Amino acid sequence: MRLHEIALTLNDGTETTFGRFAGSAVLVVNVASKCGYTRQYDGLEALYREYRDRGLVVLGVPCNQFAGQEPGTDADIEEFCRLNFGVSFPLAAKASVLGKNQHPLYAALSRFPAGDDRGEKVAWNFEKFLVSAEGETVGRFRSSVEPDDPELRAAIEALLPEPARL
Template sequence: MTLHEIPLTLNDGTETTLGRFEGSAVLVVNVASKCGYTKQYDGLENLNRTYRDRGLVILGVPCNQFAGQEPGSDEEIEEFCRLNFGVTFPLAAKANVLGSDQHPLYAALTRFPAGDEHGEKVRWNFEKFLIDPSGEVVGRFRSAVTPDAPELLDAIEAALPERVRA
């Protein structure tokens, strides 16, 4: 199964696949509302506004597996994101990124190396995976890498669809 074939439920209940974003670069981020990194929503929305017309989609995937920092319902999470950070990028339904109930998307994403380790699990909220328009994972960035970090911006620029690169 390719990344584009992986089933995905959006936070409004829409059933789709990651193929919905085929042809775009996608930054997948496991998010949480009560985390020290929650302020990264501002930076992610800035990335969204800067790059969406050039072919970047940011996909927030709420997860409550790290110290219970995302306890709300999908509706509550969306409201929190919109009211507090003006988030306009898509959010998936809450999902597990670890363990026996790990979402298939994260089972595939975590095969990409984190530093020198292949198959390393997600360590915390706001870990980022960058997928190119063809559906290949081309970057992985730990939670402390902010949305405006040069290494992330460079990777996004390189992953954007050819037709819209600056």
Template sequence: MPQLHTIPLTFNDGSEGDFGRFAGKTVLVVNVASACGHTKQYAGLQELYGKYRDQGLEILGVPCNQFGGQEQGSDEEIAEFCQRNFGVTFPLMSKSNVLGKQQHPLYAELTRPADGAEVQKVKWNFEKFLVSRDGEVLARFPSAVGPDSEELIGALEEALA
């Protein structure tokens, strides 16, 4: 079992599991925030989810308040905001840290360089990690690369093929 699949997760609704629940699926992991200039990307993420879910795509939103204090709500408030404003149906984790001493183990693994190079920290909200069906990080996209970008869609379609 890939290391990524053993990482425990707590979801926004309080349920628990591990990343292994996504085994066999292509996953786009995104640290999200409700009051960010990139928040409108929720709509594009939901559109991707609707279009590619039947082909094996999962999107995992990870609310984080570490960048400009832009995710201050409770898990319940975040879920309600996402549903009301963007119709989000993809899973959301409970609010988590993606940086620092309290970094969630998922982000420790996502940002761990394979070749011993220096760790590239998450720089802002809506950074995206594309994970293969077998738990390998395939690509990483900065916040400015939207869910509708040719670059992201091309990598996603290749991973789903």
């Protein structure tokens, strides 16, 4: 199944597909509100604001599979993100990124090699997958890679059109 065909429920209950982001580069991040990496919301929002006009979408996918660090409801999660980090990028409904109930989006994304010895599985909260406008996974960055990391920013820049010249 192509990524754009995968069903996706947004945080507000809207039923759609990943195809709603066709034509945009997408940084998909499994997020959690009570994690040591939660501070990355600031950097993710900064990336989104900097690059959204050039075609980047950040998609947060809340997940409670790592030490129960995302216990709230979808409404709780949205409020936490908005109030504490000013998050304006889209959030999906809470989903499983591992195991027998793994969301189909993560089943597809996690096939992309991480480039380390930890295998295909998502290792922790705030792992990042970069998807091209055509729906191909083109990059994977483990949790410790901050949103302002030069390698991540270069990968994003490579997918986006040049900024308009005045």
